[in-house]
Amino acid sequence: MTLILLLLPVFAALVLLLLKGETVKIAALFFAIAELVVAGIMVAGFHADASYQYVIDYLWIADLGIHFKAGVDGISLVMVVLTTLLVPLIILSTFKHQYNKPSTFYALILFMQTGLLLVFTAMDAFLFYVGWEVALIPIYFICALWGGENRIKVTIKFFIYTFAGSLFMLLGIIYLYLQTPDKTFDIQAFYNLNFDPYHQGWIFWAFFIAFAIKMPIFPFHTWQPDTYTTAPTGGTMMLSGIMLKMGIYGAIRWLIPIAPLGFAHWQSTVIILAVIGIVYASLIAFNQKDAKRLIAYSSIAHVGLIAAGIFAWNMQGVQGAVFQMLSHGINVIGLFFVIDIISRRINTRDISLMGGIAKSAPFLATSFIIIIMGTVALPLTNGFIGEFLLMNGIYQYNIWLVAIAGLTIIFGAVYMLRMYKQMMQGETSSLTASFTDVSGSEKIVLVIICALVIVLGVYPQMVTHLSEASVNNLIEQVNQKLISAK
Amino acid sequence: MGSLISISVLAIIVLYLGLYRVNKALLPVTVIGLVVAAGFAVAQWNTVARPIYSGMMLFDHYAIAFSVICILSTILIILLSKNYFERISAHVAEYYAIILFSLAGIIVMVSYHNLTMLFIGIEIMSVSLYILAGIKKRDFGSNEAALKYFLMGAFSTGFLLFGIALIYGTTGSFDLEVIRDYILSNPRDISFLFYTGILLMIVGLCFKVGAAPFHFWTPDVYEGSPTLITAYMATVVKTAGFAAFLRLFAVCFAPLSDFWTPSLLIITIITLFIGNITALYQHNFKRMLAFSSISHVGYMLFAIVAIGAASANAVFIYATAYSIASIIAFGVLMLVQQQTGNSSFDNFNGLGKSNPFLAFVLTISMLSLAGIPLTAGFIGKFFMFSRALSQYQIWLTVLAVINAIIAIFYYFRVIIAMYFNQEERTAISIPGNVSFVLGIAALITLIIGIYPGFIAHII
Numbered sequence: 001m002t003l004i005l006l007l008l009p010v011f012a013a014l015v016l017l018l019l020k021g022e023t024v025k026i027a028a029l030f031f032a033i034a035e036l037v038v039a040g041i042m043v044a045g046f047h048a049d050a051s052y053q054y055v056i057d058y059l060w061i062a063d064l065g066i067h068f069k070a071g072v073d074g075i076s077l078v079m080v081v082l083t084t085l086l087v088p089l090i091i092l093s094t095f096k097h098q099y100n101k102p103s104t105f106y107a108l109i110l111f112m113q114t115g116l117l118l119v120f121t122a123m124d125a126f127l128f129y130v131g132w133e134v135a136l137i138p139i140y141f142i143c144a145l146w147g148g149e150n151r152i153k154v155t156i157k158f159f160i161y162t163f164a165g166s167l168f169m170l171l172g173i174i175y176l177y178l179q180t181p182d183k184t185f186d187i188q189a190f191y192n193l194n195f196d197p198y199h200q201g202w203i204f205w206a207f208f209i210a211f212a213i214k215m216p217i218f219p220f221h222t223w224q225p226d227t228y229t230t231a232p233t234g235g236t237m238m239l240s241g242i243m244l245k246m247g248i249y250g251a252i253r254w255l256i257p258i259a260p261l262g263f264a265h266w267q268s269t270v271i272i273l274a275v276i277g278i279v280y281a282s283l284i285a286f287n288q289k290d291a292k293r294l295i296a297y298s299s300i301a302h303v304g305l306i307a308a309g310i311f312a313w314n315m316q317g318v319q320g321a322v323f324q325m326l327s328h329g330i331n332v333i334g335l336f337f338v339i340d341i342i343s344r345r346i347n348t349r350d351i352s353l354m355g356g357i358a359k360s361a362p363f364l365a366t367s368f369i370i371i372i373m374g375t376v377a378l379p380l381t382n383g384f385i386g387e388f389l390l391m392n393g394i395y396q397y398n399i400w401l402v403a404i405a406g407l408t409i410i411f412g413a414v415y416m417l418r419m420y421k422q423m424m425q426g427e428t429s430s431l432t433a434s435f436t437d438v439s440g441s442e443k444i445v446l447v448i449i450c451a452l453v454i455v456l457g458v459y460p461q462m463v464t465h466l467s468e469a470s471v472n473n474l475i476e477q478v479n480q481k482l483i484s485a486k
Numbered sequence: 487m488g489s490l491i492s493i494s495v496l497a498i499i500v501l502y503l504g505l506y507r508v509n510k511a512l513l514p515v516t517v518i519g520l521v522v523a524a525g526f527a528v529a530q531w532n533t534v535a536r537p538i539y540s541g542m543m544l545f546d547h548y549a550i551a552f553s554v555i556c557i558l559s560t561i562l563i564i565l566l567s568k569n570y571f572e573r574i575s576a577h578v579a580e581y582y583a584i585i586l587f588s589l590a591g592i593i594v595m596v597s598y599h600n601l602t603m604l605f606i607g608i609e610i611m612s613v614s615l616y617i618l619a620g621i622k623k624r625d626f627g628s629n630e631a632a633l634k635y636f637l638m639g640a641f642s643t644g645f646l647l648f649g650i651a652l653i654y655g656t657t658g659s660f661d662l663e664v665i666r667d668y669i670l671s672n673p674r675d676i677s678f679l680f681y682t683g684i685l686l687m688i689v690g691l692c693f694k695v696g697a698a699p700f701h702f703w704t705p706d707v708y709e710g711s712p713t714l715i716t717a718y719m720a721t722v723v724k725t726a727g728f729a730a731f732l733r734l735f736a737v738c739f740a741p742l743s744d745f746w747t748p749s750l751l752i753i754t755i756i757t758l759f760i761g762n763i764t765a766l767y768q769h770n771f772k773r774m775l776a777f778s779s780i781s782h783v784g785y786m787l788f789a790i791v792a793i794g795a796a797s798a799n800a801v802f803i804y805a806t807a808y809s810i811a812s813i814i815a816f817g818v819l820m821l822v823q824q825q826t827g828n829s830s831f832d833n834f835n836g837l838g839k840s841n842p843f844l845a846f847v848l849t850i851s852m853l854s855l856a857g858i859p860l861t862a863g864f865i866g867k868f869f870m871f872s873r874a875l876s877q878y879q880i881w882l883t884v885l886a887v888i889n890a891i892i893a894i895f896y897y898f899r900v901i902i903a904m905y906f907n908q909e910e911r912t913a914i915s916i917p918g919n920v921s922f923v924l925g926i927a928a929l930i931t932l933i934i935g936i937y938p939g940f941i942a943h944i945i
Binding site: 060061062063064129130133134137141144145151152156159160163164167168170171174175177178 | 939
């Protein structure tokens, strides 16, 4: 099953390259939904315990003990659901765009999906690294080929940042590999390693920088606003909805369990960095005129909260992070989609030029407010569950930090609602006078996203029960190592 | 052994073909002859290797693997050259013959077991290359390249020979094993002349492979020579140079590694940084490739320093990945140059639209040179890094990683030019032989990148 999950998008990408015209979009959507069905079957057959399931294991490079080994536990499964759920939505949301060379565009998106799924299911560090890079190349081309102005400079910066981070992670992986008794990249062997705190500190940073750049955590975030703003909306959604979760997932799966002592030593530093990022990004978001940029900064703030929750490393924090990864993915692509709908109609993203859209487009306005409610964590929306758990987790670590981090929710509500007010309410400007409401594929995407916002908010159990046992297991494992080290 | 003889005979046959003006037969005869030579080499696999001809040469797995990769790269380059040399001059047979003669020298270089054979091999190769560099008789750049290459080459041969002489003076033998036994049996009182000899040989060999600070000839020679000759020098010659280098230091001088490691270490670091940083500032694709080849020399030296005897495998994979990717780069460059007349980055603008195939293979080649996963270049770097870290050369590896990051800038510059800089241009018509070679090379790059298992344990 995992093999089908991993190979279907590659196959689909190759098929798409042979197609032309409108059929490309339909075919891309078809394959993305087929992939979602595969993931659905995996969820249906999944036993919610801590074990790895659907494990595949092939010898890949015998000389170095590299295996093509992949499988899912609860945390991976949530990430697989996130990826396979968002990709069809992202593809559908681009239906109104006429991209130059559509076959290449959609093939790259599906190819990237394979990379993402490799990252989320890999049980071999080498495979994890390969997936990490395989996801990077397509998104680079998506951003650079279909992006807006300044795309070349912005995308090369993005590429260099992430590539630099990942190379140090590669060194870390090789170092760990050399420490394993029987020379393997297997994740379990990495978990079993017991090496001294000094080296764990180095390993921690080797991995952390790669993940911090991807998430991004302050001060490694400087590539992000430009890249999000410049990328075509489909690319921005892939980046913000799914790709940044690679970093968060990596921290839960690899960083903390492998180097628990390094983690314990640097825990406070990282949480403080994350909290600084939250406040910093929120403050900048206040002053943004460009709606896409505003959401890019708000995303840094939200991710900062997730990162702080993970590094608090308790049940609520990590469960909250896993849940929030899913809901942040849904909400952020919803927000970017709304901005895309508007900017396609009036050719600007400047908030100050908009106004009164709600009058002519009530459906859009309603969906927008639902998504915003999810983003600002109103109870009974998906954002509330995640952020509540995260706050709870950070609270257990330090009460002052949670007070500061809690500002995000207030800040977020302020700038998000202000953005809503300026865009949707008030006087109609000359630009928005002839605004037409959403239709067709746009409507479908918005309905699905709004439904997910509410359903996950009312009944979070269906996601949290998947990951609970695995999260518990990882936390126990790390705590035991920490105790035995003392 | 059969391969050396067959290549030498082949070269003479080719000369005669030229004499009787059967120019049409040149390419097929050369390619078939080379395939036969590669076949002879492969046939010796798994036989027990002993030094032959009074201990002059040794065809072990190491020699066979490097011979085969050199022959295969030469075949690819020669296949690219159909109609290429005809455009430069009337005496086509000479090119083929001289390339074959230099290849014979290369076979000697990778299989020597005696320092005199090392010297003879290098000379056979170098003298042929001096001619090849200057083969465009009326072209100023080509003449400059040949002269520079010859003067620098002569110097470096002097260093090499002096080093060999000093080592002979101390040990009384040219034989690699005897020299090693000498080191092992007299660990305490080795004459300082011997050390001087090693240093001089390092200088000589670094000249030949183009390691900094002995690299100054490389950019001008690479730029001035005809593109395919440059391709040959950057791939086959470099691979052979490293095979020779590694054989000497990993086998013969290995017991003295404490002595020569520091000097090679410094050379490696300088080479990596000079190659990479200078490549950043090039506006000409060919010169960029020249400097990037210097940085790749740095990576391969890195293997010798960090890894010693166990590095043969890593160097082999790296050299293969690098050669194949470079052949693609030079092949595309040759076509672009024929269309536009020079080789600056601007000439690649819009290639992604007009020639998607060329742009795609060149992208693969650049990704491979940059070391991105799923390409052969990544596997090469991965083996290098993992073997080096296993020797606890952590800081050296970190320096190499920093260089890998710098390299992204200039390798991506051509990708950016091809895909993102819009420019209307007419499509380049690609001859069948070229698209065959480019396609095969790109395929090999991807296959090694995805499933390196078959090449990983050759040596």
